[in-house]
Amino acid sequence: MxxxxxxxxxxxxxxxxxxxxxxxxxxxxxxxxxxxxxxxxxxxxxxxxxxxxxxxxxxxxxxxxxxxxxxxDESKDNILNHFHAQWKVINNQIHRMQLIQDSLEEIMDNIYEGENETYKEKIIKVIESMNEVWEIKNNWKDKWDFNSWARTYDKSVERDSGNLKFYKYYNDILDTTFNKSIKNKEKTIKVLEIGVGTGNLADRFLKNEYDITGMDQSREMLNVAKEKYPKLKLRLGDFLNIPFENRKFDVIVSTYAFHHLNDEEKKVAIKEILRVLKDDGRIVIGDLMFENQEEKEKIMNRLTKEEIKEIEDEHYSNIQLLRNEFKRYNRELQITRMDELVFIIEVN
Ligand SMILES: C[S@@+](CC[C@H](N)C(=O)[O-])C[C@H]1O[C@@H](n2cnc3c(N)ncnc32)[C@H](O)[C@@H]1O
Missing domain, CATH: 1.10.1660.10 (Multidrug-efflux Transporter Regulator; Chain: A; Domain 2)
Structure with missing residues (x-):
């Protein structure tokens, strides 16, 4: 005893x-x-x-x-779920603190430089804009329920049963995204894939011995990816609150994921992506997009009711809007059309 x-x-x-x-x-x-x-x-x-x-x-x-x-319940799965939940809470706190710190900096600069009482109005504006960004960062919801889709995702890509057949060139799109992202880049680069899903794109990097981390907002997608590729590094996280420090990655890639954010969310996500990307880093995104509003109207006019409904369930990017947004950060965007509705954009 x-x-x-x-x-x-x-x-x-x-x-x-x-x-x-x-x-x-x-x-x-x-x-x-x-x-x-x-x-x-x-x-x-x-x-x-x-x-x-x-x-x-x-x-x-x-x-x-x-x-x-x-x-x-001391199973590995249950423990991991709790640690992931805590990781998410802490990550959100870091993002909240960062926003507050940035706003305080802006306010202090304004007080130093502002004339008389004008800084008071500016303080209100800074706080209002901070709250707007925080709401966008905090309010994104997975209305598609990727957790319950995870186990059947690969099969449904193969079946491609939707009306729009946007998985028709899936493997080609993943290959091209991979090839464009490693162009002129050394083997030693650090790659981040956002919306890694079941790991099909990440696998191309693993096979070629690149250092890749896959991130996804869905725990179940991460589980499936880990079962398929035990060596793949995975993190829970979303486009709007990326859980990594500034300038960590040389390359950021994503396929079939960006269209789950609306235009306002995309703007915040672009800022986040650029935050964790090195100054000479490259972004390659393969996704559902229209070139511009005019093109969108032309295509929509030709589609059936069911096809339009499918499009309206997502947030296809307007490439013109993405181009303008990246331009604000002095980044140029190139496009490759892979199919009527699927484009690959490269940002250098
Ligand atoms: C249609 S699947 C694509 C999976 C994989 N990239 C592929 O090409 O097969 C979309 C993936 O993006 C993830 N996703 C959607 N919105 C996201 C967000 N805001 N942040 C991170 N991941 C997101 C989903 O959880 C899901 O795993």
């Missing part, structure tokens, strides 16, 4: 108050035995290990209820 510890000893071992130990007991995270004679708690070595785990998880800010659930 191992040693038993009193609550006082436990609090000394972990350098925490006895109240804190009682708190975790009250929350049902630990369950020390009671001495029948005097009702004192006594803790076994297993209780100590559990308490140490609780304290470690609390260092990561994992909520009490989540820790409780991890203890109930």
């Amino acid at each position: 191992g040693k038993n510890y009193s609550i006082k000893e436990v609090s000394e071992i972990f350098n925490i108050t006895t109240n804190k130990v009682r708190f975790y007991e009250k929350k049902g995270l630990i369950n020390p035995k009671r001495d029948m004679d005097n009702d004192y708690r006594y803790f076994t070595e297993d209780d100590l290990i559990k308490l140490q785990t609780i304290l470690m998880y609390r260092e990561l800010d994992i909520p009490i209820e989540h820790i409780k659930d991890i203890f109930t």
Whole structure:
């Protein structure tokens, strides 16, 4: 039989108050035995290990209820789900803090440089625009439910059962995206794929021994990608809150994903993509697009009701809008048409 510890000893071992130990007991995270004679708690070595785990998880800010659930179901999948959820919370906090810091900087510059009281109006404007961006970053929802599509996605690409047949040249589009993205780039480059899905494009980089990280907002897509390509590095994250530091990647690629953002969201995403891209980096996006509004109207006029409905369920890009947006950051855009509705854009 191992040693038993009193609550006082436990609090000394972990350098925490006895109240804190009682708190975790009250929350049902630990369950020390009671001495029948005097009702004192006594803790076994297993209780100590559990308490140490609780304290470690609390260092990561994992909520009490989540820790409780991890203890109930210790499967790898459940633990990963909780760590991913926490990763997302922390990433969102970082993005929120960054927005606040940028706004404070802008406000301080204005106070230094502004005439008399004019800076007061400017402060309001900066805060309003900060809130607008935050709403866009925070409000994107996966209305297509990619989690439930993940397991059948590859099959549905093969079947291509939609009216518009936009997967007709799928492999060609992925090959071309890959080839364009590695043009003149060394093998040592760091590549990020956004909306990696089940990993079909990332696989082209892996096979050629490139350092690629796949990111997706869907946990289930990440699960499928990991099962198919165990060596693929994967992260949970979305276009609007990319979980990486500034200027980390040489190349950013994406296929069939950007059309899940509307025009306002695309503008915020472009800023995010450029933030994590190196100054001489390249972006290659293969996706559903129209060249401009005029082209869109021409094509839409020829389509059936069902086809129009399919298009309206997504947010096909207007290439002219993307071109203008990238121009604001002094970036040039080139296009390659792969099909009537599928283009590859390269941004250098
Ligand atoms: C149609 S699938 C394409 C998957 C893969 N790129 C391909 O070409 O087969 C779209 C993928 O983009 C992801 N996605 C959609 N919106 C996203 C967003 N805002 N941020 C990150 N990923 C997103 C979805 O979860 C899904 O895995």
